Amino acid sequence: MTAGSDDTRPVTLVSGTLGAGKTTLVNRILQNQAGYDVAVLVNDMGEINVDAELVAGSTDEDVIDLTNGCICCRLRDDLTDEVVRLADERAFDCLLVEASGVSEPFPIAKTFLEEDEVTDRYRLDTMVSVLDAYGFWKEFDPETTRPDGRHPGGRELANVLVDQVEFCDVLLLNKCDLVPDDAIDEVEAVARELQPRASLYRTTYADVSPETVLDTGLFDFDAVRRSAGWKRQLAGEHEDSHDRADGEGDHGVSSFCYESTRPFHPERFNTWIDEWPSGVYRAKGFFLLPTRSETVMGLNRAGPSVTAGPIGEWRADDEPATRLVFIGTDVDEAAIREQLADCLLTDEEMADADAFSDPFPTA
Numbered sequence: 102m103t104a105g106s107d108d109t110r111p112v113t114l115v116s117g118t119l120g121a122g123k124t125t126l127v128n129r130i131l132q133n134q135a136g137y138d139v140a141v142l143v144n145d146m147g148e149i150n151v152d153a154e155l156v157a158g159s160t161d162e163d164v165i166d167l168t169n170g171c172i173c174c175r176l177r178d179d180l181t182d183e184v185v186r187l188a189d190e191r192a193f194d195c196l197l198v199e200a201s202g203v204s205e206p207f208p209i210a211k212t213f214l215e216e217d218e219v220t221d222r223y224r225l226d227t228m229v230s231v232l233d234a235y236g237f238w239k240e241f242d243p244e245t246t247r248p249d250g251r252h253p254g255g256r257e258l259a260n261v262l263v264d265q266v267e268f269c270d271v272l273l274l275n276k277c278d279l280v281p282d283d284a285i286d287e288v289e290a291v292a293r294e295l296q297p298r299a300s301l302y303r304t305t306y307a308d309v310s311p312e313t314v315l316d317t318g319l320f321d322f323d324a325v326r327r328s329a330g331w332k333r334q335l336a337g338e339h340e341d342s343h344d345r346a347d348g349e350g351d352h353g354v355s356s357f358c359y360e361s362t363r364p365f366h367p368e369r370f371n372t373w374i375d376e377w378p379s380g381v382y383r384a385k386g387f388f389l390l391p392t393r394s395e396t397v398m399g400l401n402r403a404g405p406s407v408t409a410g411p412i413g414e415w416r417a418d419d420e421p422a423t424r425l426v427f428i429g430t431d432v433d434e435a436a437i438r439e440q441l442a443d444c445l446l447t448d449e450e451m452a453d454a455d456a457f458s459d460p461f462p463t464a
């Protein structure tokens with residue numbers, strides 16, 4: 102889905118975790134616009150917009166600064182006003198939006214897909230994720246320390262990171278200078294499992310040409326939604342190099358979907374979540390509990406952070422079932438399936454489905 106008519110301007114949305122190299126990329130593009138006249142919109146969480154100050158080689162009118170908050174949460178109206186004003190007041194070819202490191206890209210993208218005033222003037226063209234390859238590698242290999250001794254930061258951001266990898270057209274594995282080659286291979290394998298259809302580049306100081314991220318025509322809303330690793334799995338598909346009998350891609354990265362129409366024993370399943378199988382760094386989906394027959398219970402685990410709780414109600418035409426996707430490295434799928442089967446209610450327990458205590462949150 103690309104909204105708008107031919108005279109709309111292409112929008113490139115750059116997201117990525119804190120310090121991944123977004124500003125470095127934006128600077129690079131501004132310094133080498135390759136024949137494009139590029140306008141830039143930046144947003145930062147701090148009171149002082151460090152990013153706007155750091156974006157070099159630009160006059161004030163090139164760079165619009167949305168300080169005081171994160172675009173995706175508080176500034177959606179401001180974002181709409183600013184991009185509309187920009188389009189009406191200035192001539193330029195492409196808009197480059199740098200999201201703050203804690204913004205989720207999807208809500209920003211929605212502004213460019215759903216707001217009529219915006220879609221009259223712009224079309225979402227390319228979603229770029231800049232990944233701190235070092236931080237990502239470190240996330241799954243806690244023994245590693247950075248040469249300068251600093252922690253790459255923010256384990257709690259793991260959820261954001263996964264969303265950013267899953268929802269993009271172009272993925273830059275940046276800071277490759279800090280990661281040994283064999284580890285980059287592994288990071289790439291993980292990233293490809295999470296997002297198989299993105300164009301992927303290994304970069305140092307975001308060294309890509311402007312054509313890689315500007316006016317690419319790559320954005321395809323439905324394809325992005327469909328192809329994110331876990332959604333693809335939930336839909337029962339499995340493609341390309343990962344379509345193997347054992348479900349395993351390169352470097353031992355694999356994924357599988359567990360399904361059952363029989364509910365889990367609430368406490369057994371909760372204990373299983375606490376213990377968690379080794380190697381699984383991504384899990385997403387929903388599950389059934391006898392104590393919540395009307396409720397869709399969601400499970401979402403990214404790196405070390407996990408949430409499990411109600412995410413909605415089953416609708417009349419739904420077929421309630423547990424569907425959980427697991428992605429990990431050297432995962433023992435058979436063992437996990439067996440453990441999960443042990444968490445299901447037994448026939449005896451099914452007969453007395455009211456007799457459970459339920460440790461999961463209610464809201």
Ligand SMILES: Nc1nc2c(ncn2[C@@H]2O[C@H](COP(=O)(O)OP(=O)(O)OP(=O)(O)O)[C@@H](O)[C@H]2O)c(=O)[nH]1
Nearest residue numbers: 118119120121122123124125202275276305306307
């Ligand atoms: N070693 C190394 N450092 C890099 C690379 N890319 C960027 N950096 C450095 O990492 C730091 C953060 O880069 P930025 O471009 O400011 O990152 P950002 O994503 O805009 O950061 P936030 O706006 O805080 O989220 C800077 O000191 C960069 O010079 C790289 O490929 N290798």
